[in-house]
Amino acid sequence: MSFLEILEEQCLIGFTGRVNILKASNKQFLGIVSLLNGDIIRCEYKAATGKKTLFNVLIENISQTEQQKFVVEPEVVESENTDFKLDIHAFKIQSRHRYERYLKSLKLTPPMNLRLIVNAEFILSGETITESEFDVLKVISDYSKVADIYDMVPLYKYEVTEALVSLRQKKAIKVFQQLEKT
Numbered sequence: 001m002s003f004l005e006i007l008e009e010q011c012l013i014g015f016t017g018r019v020n021i022l023k024a025s026n027k028q029f030l031g032i033v034s035l036l037n038g039d040i041i042r043c044e045y046k047a048a049t050g051k052k053t054l055f056n057v058l059i060e061n062i063s064q065t066e067q068q069k070f071v072v073e074p075e076v077v078e079s080e081n082t083d084f085k086l087d088i089h090a091f092k093i094q095s096r097h098r099y100e101r102y103l104k105s106l107k108l109t110p111p112m113n114l115r116l117i118v119n120a121e122f123i124l125s126g127e128t129i130t131e132s133e134f135d136v137l138k139v140i141s142d143y144s145k146v147a148d149i150y151d152m153v154p155l156y157k158y159e160v161t162e163a164l165v166s167l168r169q170k171k172a173i174k175v176f177q178q179l180e181k182t
Helices: 003-012 051-063 088-108 120-125 131-142 146-152 157-169
Strands: 017-023 029-036 039-045 068-074 114-118 173-178
Touching: 003 017, 003 029, 003 039, 003 051, 003 068, 003 088, 029 051, 039 051, 051 068, 051 088, 088 157, 114 120, 114 131, 114 146, 131 146, 131 157, 146 157, 157 173
Parallel strands: none
Antiparallel strands: 017 029, 017 068, 029 039, 114 173
8 A cells, every 4th residue: 555545544534543654675664654533743754754754755655766664553642742733635635736846846857967056146146045945055055066965955855956946047056067977
């Protein structure tokens, strides 16, 4: 069963407990999704937490970037452990939107061997940027190679791609050089 099917089944029956996320190859624990009376209330995955993390689990499961196994486990869950509250219907609607963004970003991902630099004139202009764009600019100042930027920015890959595209459109970044492929 897919991650979405498992969550949908558990939410529809009003389940309280957790869904353990394991690496399929060796059963290594990767994270949990907590449910309370059929609502998703918490997600922890690969040292990240929150609603965005929940969507990342789904995207990884759909795109099969890492094979996962899910184990449903009844457990007493206290309402104090709630990070957010999301019913399955709202989760499916928001997931569809995020997955569309993810697919669009795949087409726009720059070559990993490019080196980028921040355009000083853009910084001096004081133009408004988003939080994601700021995170990307911070990393570009230390790591100019696109592959390093994707590794070092604390955002999901599709968010990094969106920020890079937006920054390029705003002329905030320039291509410094294209390295030979290694």
